[in-house]
Amino acid sequence: DAGVIQSPRHEVTEMGQEVTLRCKPISGHDYLFWYRQTMMRGLELLIYFNNNVPIDDSGMPEDRFSAKMPNASFSTLKIQPSEPRDSAVYFCASSSSRTSAPDTQYFGPGTRLTVL
């Protein structure tokens, strides 16, 4: 089975530009999570969805960040406008409440974002 798929794997952009990160969760999973990872702060949960509905976005740093999940197989995280302090690795993860291990999150390979 394909795992969580993220694109692009690397993104370099200039300050002020719009950045869109994409995620395809594991088929059949009903939870989707977006995380940000930095050396200073480690892994931080930004937002998570259940059945395509945002449940908790309290981790989204500010209004420049937005996330959508238009269907069960696709989600985007958008930063507009981007700033150098947004540079980090962004992970998407998914999980299924219908398995024997409902709390196990499967992570994608991440998108390394660099904002110059």
Add this chain to the structure above:
Amino acid sequence: GESVGLHLPTLSVQEGDNSIINCAYSNSASDYFIWYKQESGKGPQFIIDIRSNMDKRQGQRVTVLLNKTVKHLSLQIAATQPGDSAVYFCAERGTGNQFYFGTGTSLTVIP
């Protein structure tokens, strides 16, 4: 808010020795904990979990111990191998389905 911290940021062990990675958590109400392994350039990978009604759980070469009295979690890796070199995170479940991750411990296995 909740916080999860690690006692040691780096750990080096000889191949074949046992490794112990420690983690402290702050929320006594946390009911579920997971250890993840993250190799360079990859996303975190589930290793083992434990619920708060247990104090020990064993997997293949790994054991997790939970001490709720002092809010401490540890991961023991038996007969550490070069492939075990990675960053290890503990995570606790807070409210809802949120997990809070520590900053990680980097394990290096010396051949």
